Amino acid sequence: MKPMRHPGDAVIYGIVLMAAILAFVCPHLTGRAGDMPRTVVITYDDTRLTFPLEEDCTVPVTTASGHTVMIRIADGHAAVTESTCPDGVCIRTGVIERTGTAIACVPAGVLIEIEGGVTDADAILG
Amino acid sequence: MPMPSLDRSPRFTARCGLLLCLALIFSYLEVRLPLVFIPIPGFKPGFANLVIAFTAYTCGCPTAAVISILRVLISSLLFGSVTGFWFSIAGAGASLLIMTVLLHTVRRYVSPLGICVASAAAHNIGQLTAASVLLSPAVFSYFPVLMAASLFTGTLTGFLLGRLLHSAERIPLLRRISPPDCPPTKKGSQ
Incomplete structure (x- = not known):
């Protein structure tokens, strides 16, 4: 079987990538990244x-x-x-x-x- | 969806033993050989997960669940710690859950690559959740790194899984077991 040509793969890659990017960006936007200032x-x-x-x-x-x-x-x-x-x-x-x-x-x-x-x-x- | 019963034939038992041993060997190697060239703590290639995914594809998800739980139990007993056990079981459980859901719903649209990336991501989320409960919610600051890592490792294991499934069709002992214990890989009956 060919491990390509599956649309679901793109969706999964997209979700995981978005989760990574959102989790990286969001704390910086809301200013919660560090929580307590050092x-x-x-x-x-x-x-x-x-x-x-x-x-x-x-x-x-x-x-x-x-x-x-x-x-x-x-x-x-x-x-x-x-x-x-x-x-x-x-x-x-x-x-x-x-x-x-x-x-x-x-x-x-x-x-x-x-x-x-x-x-x-x-x-x-x- | 009927819950398939586990096969009790000697052949099946032998195969499960083999797969469990393989999963344990990979767990051991991942514990003993830290990847010094990739300086991310907790980073593992997830070859044990490769065995579990292979089992899910060829023997069905219930078998994969049994092997996965046994692997976590035995590897924690042999070369782990108590905290490590909770991390592992949370990771393995989340990964199995997502694997089962995907294989039973959108199997025909998802290749081994997608399955492995999704289960690697789920494994990391499970571990992080366990760590945030047991240690501190601060570990979620680690989330983006782990997600990016799971894209990488999932792609690696997914590629290997695709090749393995292809080759395994020609090895009688590893060939996919007939239904109802496992749905066909190619056409996606479920």
Whole structure:
């Protein structure tokens, strides 16, 4: 038998393709894609600061131990740009953008985390 | 539509055993050999589904259902997990459902390609539904990717299924079993 010349195939392909496209486009149109906006949470000493990831800003943080850490939020990323800590691991961590990722500056006692948004479906479906 | 009874002849039992083993081998290979060159989690070519579709075509949908459920049970026991079992059974159930509906209503208008794409899509929807119930509705963000993937894998398995059905006609053990257990493939009686 020839696996061609069946009109139903075109219909099925069409439906699946439309479902894929609609599901891809619709959340963007209605703005429900990310649901919760992602935020950058900076924790040090007993302070907890929250900033939207979408708005660019630079946050200088001075801790009780005397360290100063500069946190830059830009283009949907967060990164430590300057730090007075001795080893600079926090700067070398680079940028974070995904929910659940974090930068820690242990000598200064500063933790920068990304929260909110849709959790990644990776590693769930097997 | 009369529900066809399962054939109990040794020949039929032997064939079912063969098909079940094949489906299990493919399940195992898909678990053990992740497709590193296609970096989509949960992406499988669906060769186990190919065996199930082949069974549905040549032995009827009830037989395919039995083999599919047994495959999911055994493969989950042997190389799966409890959560994995629910994903698999939801996927297999949805895929079987759509396959049965299509084969019993629009069989003459749909080729193996269409059947495989539809059942691959249904399999993914079933898995996603199970995942959204068990884990989080957020997994539906993954829907477009899986639909696109099922177009691809469905086409691959559908093409193979078409060739297989063609070749199987010449192999006595694999030839389509006479009605009422299965409706003819070409003319579409149902």
